Amino acid sequence: MTGMSAMPPAAVAADPVESVATTRTRSPRRRSERSVLASVGLHATLIVATFCALFPILWVVLSSIKPPSEIRRTEIQLFSSPTLDNYRRLLTSTDFPVWFLNSVIVAAFTMVIGIAMSATAGYALSRFNFPGKRGLMWVFLLTQMFPVAILIVPIYTIMANLGLIDTKPSLVIAYLTVAVPFCAWMLRGYFDTIPRELDEAAALDGLGPFGTFWRVVLPLARPGLAVTAFYTFLTAWGEVAYAIAFMQGSDHYTLGAGLQTFVPQFSPRWDLLTAGAVLITVPAAIVFFFAQKHLVAGLTAGGTKG
Amino acid sequence: MRKSFDRHWYAWAMVLPTVIVLGVLVFYPLVQGVWQSFTNLNESNQREEICTKVLGGAETCEPNPDGARFVGLENYVDVLTGQQGHFWLQLSNTLVWTIACVVLHYGIGLTLAVMLNRNFRGRGFYRVALILPWAVPSFVAAFAWRFIFDERFGIINGVLRAVGLDPVAWFEQRWTSLFTAIVANVWLGVPFMMVALLGGLQSINGDLYEAAEMDGATPWQRFVNITLPGLRPVSSTVILLGTIWTFNMFPIIYFVTRGQPAGSTEILVTGAYRAAFEGIRDYSLAATYGVLILSILVVYASVYKRMLAKQGEVF
Numbered sequence: 210m211t212g213m214s215a216m217p218p219a220a221v222a223a224d225p226v227e228s229v230a231t232t233r234t235r236s237p238r239r240r241s242e243r244s245v246l247a248s249v250g251l252h253a254t255l256i257v258a259t260f261c262a263l264f265p266i267l268w269v270v271l272s273s274i275k276p277p278s279e280i281r282r283t284e285i286q287l288f289s290s291p292t293l294d295n296y297r298r299l300l301t302s303t304d305f306p307v308w309f310l311n312s313v314i315v316a317a318f319t320m321v322i323g324i325a326m327s328a329t330a331g332y333a334l335s336r337f338n339f340p341g342k343r344g345l346m347w348v349f350l351l352t353q354m355f356p357v358a359i360l361i362v363p364i365y366t367i368m369a370n371l372g373l374i375d376t377k378p379s380l381v382i383a384y385l386t387v388a389v390p391f392c393a394w395m396l397r398g399y400f401d402t403i404p405r406e407l408d409e410a411a412a413l414d415g416l417g418p419f420g421t422f423w424r425v426v427l428p429l430a431r432p433g434l435a436v437t438a439f440y441t442f443l444t445a446w447g448e449v450a451y452a453i454a455f456m457q458g459s460d461h462y463t464l465g466a467g468l469q470t471f472v473p474q475f476s477p478r479w480d481l482l483t484a485g486a487v488l489i490t491v492p493a494a495i496v497f498f499f500a501q502k503h504l505v506a507g508l509t510a511g512g513t514k515g
Numbered sequence: 516m517r518k519s520f521d522r523h524w525y526a527w528a529m530v531l532p533t534v535i536v537l538g539v540l541v542f543y544p545l546v547q548g549v550w551q552s553f554t555n556l557n558e559s560n561q562r563e564e565i566c567t568k569v570l571g572g573a574e575t576c577e578p579n580p581d582g583a584r585f586v587g588l589e590n591y592v593d594v595l596t597g598q599q600g601h602f603w604l605q606l607s608n609t610l611v612w613t614i615a616c617v618v619l620h621y622g623i624g625l626t627l628a629v630m631l632n633r634n635f636r637g638r639g640f641y642r643v644a645l646i647l648p649w650a651v652p653s654f655v656a657a658f659a660w661r662f663i664f665d666e667r668f669g670i671i672n673g674v675l676r677a678v679g680l681d682p683v684a685w686f687e688q689r690w691t692s693l694f695t696a697i698v699a700n701v702w703l704g705v706p707f708m709m710v711a712l713l714g715g716l717q718s719i720n721g722d723l724y725e726a727a728e729m730d731g732a733t734p735w736q737r738f739v740n741i742t743l744p745g746l747r748p749v750s751s752t753v754i755l756l757g758t759i760w761t762f763n764m765f766p767i768i769y770f771v772t773r774g775q776p777a778g779s780t781e782i783l784v785t786g787a788y789r790a791a792f793e794g795i796r797d798y799s800l801a802a803t804y805g806v807l808i809l810s811i812l813v814v815y816a817s818v819y820k821r822m823l824a825k826q827g828e829v830f
Binding site for chain 1: 539623630644647652656765812816
């Protein structure tokens with residue numbers, strides 16, 4: 210089921226960019242110890258890898274500012290008569306702005322409800338020993354294995370019976386089923402890293418379990434919550450299977466469902482598609498890089514302890 | 516009982532919303548999906564009642580004589596003997612797809628993580644650049660790669676032409692078509708593995724390396740005897756999750772190859788999706804696929820877990 214949201218971003222490890230320098234435990238070999246040849250090999254490999262990682266993005270961006278006739282050329286040209294015309298057409302003569310808005314609404318609701326649910330569930334799993342806890346943990350993990358194929362038809366039927374097909378709530382609810390178990394599991398790992406003594410101190414000060422949770426633990430868990438927020442947002446932003454199945458009118462599409470209308474089997478509109486791809490990726494990338502700053506515990510911690 | 520309730524009511528109150536959502540939207544549908552796989556439900560027979568308007572605006576309803584009915588194991592027999600759908604073809608595609616993707620994800624991710632775990636100039640830049648694909652939503656990546664592999668206007672064929680080779684009609688052969696999807700998915704998934712393994716590398720005690728170095732261990736020996744065992748907890752988790760995610764990966768196959776040529780690169784998940792939502796919607800066929808996919812994954816996960824337990828790893 211989670212397969213559709215690709216790899217959950219944000220799930221893993223501390224800020225991979227910054228924390229590395231501080232948490233390194235292994236004393237590095239001094240640079241002079243490495244032979245010149247090894248250095249060249251290291252950089253050469255990394256440069257090739259970086260090229261592979263960046264080129265597709267760069268190519269789509271470059272293509273998006275070419276006029277359609279230039280995109281449909283068989284020779285390679287990095288730049289040719291750059292123009293923002295594709296973007297203008299995308300925003301004025303297609304439903305793209307509507308899809309964008311729909312996606313924002315769906316992703317925002319998924320995010321807010323998802324955080325609320327997974328935080329409370331994750332906290333309960335982390336702090337309390339209650340009957341059924343282990344079973345619940347397993348269930349959360351098990352939901353990771355559910356392919357979109359087995360749930361989508363029954364969920365479709367349920368939504369149809371509720372009259373929710375072709376509405377945004379149907380998508381929000383469907384995305385919650387994907388995101389919440391995983392986030393609860395992840396947040397449990399994060400709450401485990403917050404000392405229990407703090408809860409006990411709060412209880413001594415007369416706070417009830419909900420008060421402790423709300424006033425003491427949640428503020429401390431902000432980085433973990435941020436990760437959850439990013440993950441749920443990106444899940445909803447990047448999902449397509451449910452979106453295509455549930456949404457019918459073009460003005461109800463989210464980005465995933467809408468974008469595919471530009472690339473029918475024959476005569477795809479690469480001009481609109483590349484421009485749309487850029488506009489969709491930018492918010493996702495911004496959210497993603499926010500996540501980098503806040504990530505602390507995450508999947509590997511939760512996974513090794515789970 | 517009463518005492519248990521007093522002690523645990525707030526714990527349950529806190530998990531209740533999640534339990535309800537999971538119950539209503541995962542387990543009820545799951546049970547229903549399993550049930551549907553034993554029926555012949557499709558688009559045309561899904562109504563339980565047929566209602567006709569009578570004079571005066573009222574409606575009369577009577578049970579649909581052609582409604583979906585219980586057919587026992589018929590769907591499973593049909594699917595597994597190949598009378599309906601292309602289960603074995605899609606299963607073989609799924610296996611090739613999953614194994615290729617996970618091996619490449621892990622191999623490339625580990626190589627890059629080990630490199631980035633060293634101290635050298637420009638490390639920060641490489642790290643940021645290499646995780647960038649992770650920020651691209653999967654369906655966008657799928658369309659981008661479709662564009663890159665486009666037979667006439669794609670950059671890959673452009674390069675082939677430029678160096679004097681024949682352009683390849685990527686989507687007209689099963690293996691080249693599957694290859695394009697694997698490339699797209701590897702591109703998308705490596706950053707996750709790299710970051711996860713980098714986190715794992717940092718948790719390995721540096722003293723071990725120093726001790727090994729003093730004992731005269733070669734870099735390769737240190738990698739095999741310290742790095743790999745030290746990474747095992749992280750590796751076992753990401754390989755399990757990565758396998759499950761790749762197995763169920765929908766958008767890449769769906770948008771990159773679209774099953775071309777003629778459905779021969781469909782994997783199980785996209786096959787099931789097409790059965791359910793394209794042409795005459797065959798819900799029972801899709802449900803049967805779903806049950807089979809889930810069974811394969813559950814068996815895989817439990818075998819995997821047992822293997823790890825044998826090696827003394829429990830997660």
